[in-house]
Amino acid sequence: MEHQRCYIYQPPETEERANKRQRTSKFDPQSRLPERLQIYRSVWAQQEERIQNTLEGADSATQENIVNFISAASSSPDEQKFAIPTALIVAGPSIASHGHFFERLGRRVRDANSAYIVLTSGECPNLKTLLKNLIKKVTSRVEDDDEDEIDRPSTSSRHGPKLLNYDLGHVEEWQKKHRAASIVVALQDSEAFDAGLLVDTIDLFHSWLDRLPFVLLFGLATSAENFEERLAGNSLRFLEGQKFDVIQSDEIIEKLLHATVASTDVRLHIGSNLCRRMLDRQKDHVQSTQDFCDGLKYAYMSHFYASVPSLLLKEGITFSDVTADIFEAVRNLPSFRRWVEDTLDDGRAQDVRNLLEDNEYLFDQVSQHIQSGQQALLSLSHAASVLASIRQAIQMSPTVRLSSIWIRAASGELSGSPLIRETMLSIKKIPSDKLVHLLASLRELEGNYFSIDLASSQQRLDSLLKNTDTPLRTQHDVRNDSLRTTVVAQKVLLSKHKAALSEQDRAYSDIVTEFHDRLETYFASSLVDPRTLFLSEILMYDLKSPHTEVFQPKPRFAIERALASPHDYLGCDCCSGVDGNPAALSATQPATAIVYQMYLESGTLINVSDLWSAFNAIAGDGSDENEPKTMALFQRALAELKYLGLVKPSRKKTDHISKTMWKGL
Amino acid sequence: MLPEEIITQLNAEFQCRDQQIRHLTALYSAHPPSPPSLNLYGLTATGKSSILRSYFHLARIPHAVINVRECITARHLLERIVAASLDAVEEADDGGKIDRRPYARTENLSALCVNMAKLLEGREKFVLVLDAVDKLREGGGTLIAALGRLGETIPSLALILTTTLPLAPSVLHSSSTAFLHFPPYTRSELLTILGAQPLKIFSTPPSLDQFPDYTPDLAAEDDAWLWSRFLQAVYDSLSKHTGRDLISFRTCATRLWRPFVEPVVAGQFGTRDFSRLMVNRRHLFQVEDWVLHRIINTAGPDDDMTTAAAKKKAPNVHVHALPYYTTHILIAAYLASYNPSRTDVTYFMKHTDKRKNKRRAPSAASFSVTGKRTGAKHRKISRHLLTPSPFTLDRLLAIFRALLEGTVPQVADLYTQIATLSSMRLLVRAGIGSNDVLEAGTRWRVGFGWEFARALGRSVNLEVGEYLVGGVD
Numbered sequence A: 001m002e003h004q005r006c007y008i009y010q011p012p013e014t015e016e017r018a019n020k021r022q023r024t025s026k027f028d029p030q031s032r033l034p035e036r037l038q039i040y041r042s043v044w045a046q047q048e049e050r051i052q053n054t055l056e057g058a059d060s061a062t063q064e065n066i067v068n069f070i071s072a073a074s075s076s077p078d079e080q081k082f083a084i085p086t087a088l089i090v091a092g093p094s095i096a097s098h099g100h101f102f103e104r105l106g107r108r109v110r111d112a113n114s115a116y117i118v119l120t121s122g123e124c125p126n127l128k129t130l131l132k133n134l135i136k137k138v139t140s141r142v143e144d145d146d147e148d149e150i151d152r153p154s155t156s157s158r159h160g161p162k163l164l165n166y167d168l169g170h171v172e173e174w175q176k177k178h179r180a181a182s183i184v185v186a187l188q189d190s191e192a193f194d195a196g197l198l199v200d201t202i203d204l205f206h207s208w209l210d211r212l213p214f215v216l217l218f219g220l221a222t223s224a225e226n227f228e229e230r231l232a233g234n235s236l237r238f239l240e241g242q243k244f245d246v247i248q249s250d251e252i253i254e255k256l257l258h259a260t261v262a263s264t265d266v267r268l269h270i271g272s273n274l275c276r277r278m279l280d281r282q283k284d285h286v287q288s289t290q291d292f293c294d295g296l297k298y299a300y301m302s303h304f305y306a307s308v309p310s311l312l313l314k315e316g317i318t319f320s321d322v323t324a325d326i327f328e329a330v331r332n333l334p335s336f337r338r339w340v341e342d343t344l345d346d347g348r349a350q351d352v353r354n355l356l357e358d359n360e361y362l363f364d365q366v367s368q369h370i371q372s373g374q375q376a377l378l379s380l381s382h383a384a385s386v387l388a389s390i391r392q393a394i395q396m397s398p399t400v401r402l403s404s405i406w407i408r409a410a411s412g413e414l415s416g417s418p419l420i421r422e423t424m425l426s427i428k429k430i431p432s433d434k435l436v437h438l439l440a441s442l443r444e445l446e447g448n449y450f451s452i453d454l455a456s457s458q459q460r461l462d463s464l465l466k467n468t469d470t471p472l473r474t475q476h477d478v479r480n481d482s483l484r485t486t487v488v489a490q491k492v493l494l495s496k497h498k499a500a501l502s503e504q505d506r507a508y509s510d511i512v513t514e515f516h517d518r519l520e521t522y523f524a525s526s527l528v529d530p531r532t533l534f535l536s537e538i539l540m541y542d543l544k545s546p547h548t549e550v551f552q553p554k555p556r557f558a559i560e561r562a563l564a565s566p567h568d569y570l571g572c573d574c575c576s577g578v579d580g581n582p583a584a585l586s587a588t589q590p591a592t593a594i595v596y597q598m599y600l601e602s603g604t605l606i607n608v609s610d611l612w613s614a615f616n617a618i619a620g621d622g623s624d625e626n627e628p629k630t631m632a633l634f635q636r637a638l639a640e641l642k643y644l645g646l647v648k649p650s651r652k653k654t655d656h657i658s659k660t661m662w663k664g665l
Numbered sequence B: 001m002l003p004e005e006i007i008t009q010l011n012a013e014f015q016c017r018d019q020q021i022r023h024l025t026a027l028y029s030a031h032p033p034s035p036p037s038l039n040l041y042g043l044t045a046t047g048k049s050s051i052l053r054s055y056f057h058l059a060r061i062p063h064a065v066i067n068v069r070e071c072i073t074a075r076h077l078l079e080r081i082v083a084a085s086l087d088a089v090e091e092a093d094d095g096g097k098i099d100r101r102p103y104a105r106t107e108n109l110s111a112l113c114v115n116m117a118k119l120l121e122g123r124e125k126f127v128l129v130l131d132a133v134d135k136l137r138e139g140g141g142t143l144i145a146a147l148g149r150l151g152e153t154i155p156s157l158a159l160i161l162t163t164t165l166p167l168a169p170s171v172l173h174s175s176s177t178a179f180l181h182f183p184p185y186t187r188s189e190l191l192t193i194l195g196a197q198p199l200k201i202f203s204t205p206p207s208l209d210q211f212p213d214y215t216p217d218l219a220a221e222d223d224a225w226l227w228s229r230f231l232q233a234v235y236d237s238l239s240k241h242t243g244r245d246l247i248s249f250r251t252c253a254t255r256l257w258r259p260f261v262e263p264v265v266a267g268q269f270g271t272r273d274f275s276r277l278m279v280n281r282r283h284l285f286q287v288e289d290w291v292l293h294r295i296i297n298t299a300g301p302d303d304d305m306t307t308a309a310a311k312k313k314a315p316n317v318h319v320h321a322l323p324y325y326t327t328h329i330l331i332a333a334y335l336a337s338y339n340p341s342r343t344d345v346t347y348f349m350k351h352t353d354k355r356k357n358k359r360r361a362p363s364a365a366s367f368s369v370t371g372k373r374t375g376a377k378h379r380k381i382s383r384h385l386l387t388p389s390p391f392t393l394d395r396l397l398a399i400f401r402a403l404l405e406g407t408v409p410q411v412a413d414l415y416t417q418i419a420t421l422s423s424m425r426l427l428v429r430a431g432i433g434s435n436d437v438l439e440a441g442t443r444w445r446v447g448f449g450w451e452f453a454r455a456l457g458r459s460v461n462l463e464v465g466e467y468l469v470g471g472v473d
């Protein structure tokens, strides 16, 4: 190898450098932890604020409508109502975020002088409990926890009869005092309520409607039609209202991603793999904005908690902040190695020597590269937004979401990709009316990371457009047949005009070509592969490992694997199989594992006595005096399988158990 | 107030109930004794509650009205009876305070008897109305019977029980109960009652400057004229067939009124152009949307046929898409519920060629064969019309994996989704089990029908019908 010299300094050869590094005894993973936590907190606080703002902004329109509906319903309190004003809020299948939605809604509703309470199916198993909760929440009454007392009117017989604690009379008294404009009762997960309970509740509320100004909000996960079907016709006639659609969770996720991951003002970037993983999970399994935010937060935490060099992300860091082991860690980064090799290729051996020996020199370099790396990553994110907004402005199909553009950009796939080429091609052919539109939308994105001269293009275009009222077309566009066919009927007219127009068309083509070229250079320069950047490990978090285990654990798989091949977990020599066959059963394996593996091979009904003989043949030693011991092991194993829900006693055949779970499901 | 005055006033307020009101007056006036218990029955919205309340209010007889619908438990009812009676008695005494302490608790029927007897001792007459006793949520027949006899044990108490259907003697265990029937209103009665309160044609009256001679009186006359004809049309075309009771009819007419008079408000027709208006607005009377009980009143005032037709397609626009695997879980659940488990091997065994599993469209021949074997009289009911049968979780998961092309990691998310679906009641646990939703051996059922399953399948490019035994046609 031509850079043999490098090996003088003993750079580690194998890929498993992480292990080696951990084994050095003086390495302290806790080093500078408080400072790192400090950075984490400040970075995350910023993101969290953005998340809150996005979430609040996303459904503010819907909430506004609901609040208006409520105040309209309570605007004429004296008029007799025949039905309870009802809002069906279709909040979508992401039940986890419904709570937050209703909480935010509550803040607004209470502002409008209404009582607002949320009930969930969990706290309302029956009508009595529902009413108790309702009363407690409306009147903010503190209830004595004495169970015996709950159904009784308060003990003191000094006052005569008292209302029972599930009597809506309490609310009536409260209402007399507080005169709320309406009493808004939100059933957060209406589908989960027992249908009979809903019917009873509606019936009851309706009968109180002349004294209590109820407004009902039903939070729905499926659809309004579905819900109406579940209620009996009689309850439906007690309700009247509107449906409100909450913004779909995939759209919110898109917005969240835009505001956090793809934002142009973040200090720690999320890598494309992790981001793709989080989005895929949303698409495939759960739909929950909360989950997405948790994932993001966990990524940030993991980075700062676990990686010592993340300290370098501290704002205004000085040399004295950085300890020697951080420099050591930096020198062990793969991207450092790549960078060193590149520097050597440039023939700057002295620089490399300095990097390896001189901490102060390294610190300068690192600070510079943190800066420039941030810059590069941010312009990358911005370029993704620019591309997305170009495609949106000229209405290109298929619509590609920002998230997918961003992920492709962050994984370095975008530059020169068909997506870019296709987009650039349609810019070449853009007619002037669309260009006006495009320029307008791009000007919103102008800034540090996107500084091509839009203004001059705009000016020239404006002056050109002053003299025409038909859209101008570029030279590339003229060759487009489909556009020509529409004017075939006026062929004569057109050919007459052609000479006169061509002058302008040519001028327009120049503008477009210039604009196109500028954009092309812009994309070429900003669409870098972030993983090739020096210090990308510090600037970006893209590790699969703790994330998957934490967010997508595989409990069933783990248990099945532990039972089917205990060696994978035990790692001992004795259980690794017989005669080189790792699948063979051996007496040294745990009894439960042995029984389980026999269980896997049998049918739905298992004869316990056969199972016992098989077990005894493997685990027993054939001597009569040890048989009770083996039997005990066997019975314990069977009990454990039963406990795990793998078998249950069968009623079909005596002495048989039936199999209830299959491996791999 | 004199009985005759009361009758006149009530008749003015409640038309077409003259006879019933007279009965009430005869039975419950201040002096002659009243029946110890009366069962007043009639279908909904026949004026039972309103007339009773108004009558006793006007007649100034001490009384308490309990709306039994508002009582959650039997205990609740008893407590309320005592509390309401106390209030009523105090009011009758012109605010004279009663010592309420002895009445603090009414745990059971005997306590009620004791309390009521104590309260009404030495009093003239007290009427207790238990409105809609048949809506009592617990306690059942015996409680009603016991309450019915309350009037016999306490001489000054006159009890009125209102119900939808007359109380059977077997429920009452007593022969001394009187009955009073409030029959449902006939067509002409309904038209008279509702015709008495016409809605306005112009929600904001036309400005007097522009139309100086369209006085409020004239407007009221027009309203009444058009309203009564409109009511007839609504009744004959819609309400006759569906909601004949007063409330349904009133709701339906109120909903239709605005769209009906819209051309008049717009100035297209005059206020008395009834026949032309009818022709113009005939579509309103041809669709049943108006009489269906819906929470969302889909049809707005500016509705016409075209938008109504567009709406037919519209409702599914906003359906929230479920995640990909969740959709498949639901489809698998549907199949597990509607396919017998012995057919799973034929339908879901992994082949190299996935197509082999699918059902071929049932040919006419296959039907005739089964027809012959089972006999022509034995009509087969399509499977999807039956109730879903329960299945175990592992069967669901196995079908789920068979439906998907690739492999799915055994992540916990799958289980989370099953739990979520069960709280949306799309998957329902069959039978009573422990509280652990994911416990092995728990059996499940789907909580949705064929249409929903098919739509789910189409959203992920899977034709559910192809996997369904027996097919759907």
Ligand SMILES: Nc1ncnc2c1ncn2[C@@H]1O[C@H](COP(=O)(O)OP(=O)(O)O)[C@@H](O)[C@H]1O
Pocket: B013, B014, B015, B016, B017, B042, B043, B044, B045, B046, B047, B048, B049, B050, B051, B193, B246, B247
């Ligand atoms: N004869 C009538 N005239 C006017 N309104 C009536 C008449 N009968 C019933 N109503 C109205 O119908 C509605 C339902 O009456 P209600 O007394 O609750 O009936 P019920 O108790 O029999 O179900 C009330 O709004 C009442 O004012």
Ligand SMILES: [Mg+2]
Pocket: B048, B049, B050, B131, B132
């Ligand atoms: Mg009634």
